[in-house]
Ligand SMILES: O=C(O)/C=C/c1cccc(O)c1O
């Protein structure tokens with residue numbers, strides 16, 4: 121088995137509320153680098169760790185993480201809709217390997233996913249059906265959240281199980297770093313919102329459009345500085361990236377939910393996808409970060425990072 125890793129922030133505001141041309145050019149160059157890295161590696165399987173934003177997972181049953189043997193995208197924020205090209209056989213093998221290693225994995229035979237999964241596949245592979253993929257949902261918004269140590273354990277178990285496959289496997293993380301978009305919370309939600317977060321009634325096209333316009337407006341407000349959202353925190357984001365670059369992954373076991381939320385905002389927990397991916401790569405042997413890019417992009421409500429990593 122040959123592994124590689126890409127970590128990539130996502131934002132549904134890309135193309136809808138862009139930063140200035142120079143910033144955009146720097147980001148596009150970093151993303152082009154990641155695309156070239158992936159093209160050269162030519163993965164036979166992508167293990168994709170991504171969060172959900174109340175499109176597929178709801179409080180009626182909210183697992184801390186979940187692996188899919190089939191998955192369909194809802195097409196939120198103009199992202200591609202339809203089935204992902206899931207490698208069901210590999211997904212079942214990984215699920216068994218993870219459970220055999222003592223990590224209590226939830227499995228979905230029909231996962232619903234959103235832009236968190238779709239965007240990295242569009243950006244790196246030009247679509248959701250171009251490469252065999254095993255989607256792994258990592259809860260990054262719906263509190264209570266499990267300890268980060270359990271996400272590291274998940275990533276380690278997936279990495280060990282993937283090492284038994286005779287494939288080139290790309291571990292791909294989608295999300296983070298610091299950001300505080302207006303994702304609803306169950307605590308204190310009015311009854312109608314609480315019901316939607318628990319039951320997951322699919323929104324009408326009008327309701328979806330209204331919700332998405334709210335997020336676009338939040339990006340405009342964030343960039344203008346007129347908002348109560350927690351600011352992007354480049355110092356914290358670079359500490360997070362330093363941890364991944366150093367390989368001292370056990371440090372994440374001390375990252376409390378409260379500390380992450382205070383430093384990086386309500387959606388900083390999407391960084392859990394990166395913890396899982398780096399733990400997977402580390403489980404296959406020592407690694408080096410091959411490239412590292414970071415930019416705070418308030419227009420996208422994103423501490424935006426792109427990293428690549430390979431075995432040492
Ligand atoms: O409202 C949503 O569904 C998500 C919004 C968002 C905004 C910015 C960065 C992200 O990672 C998001 O998920």
Ligand SMILES: [Fe+2]
Nearest residue numbers: 130236295390
């Ligand atoms: Fe997100």
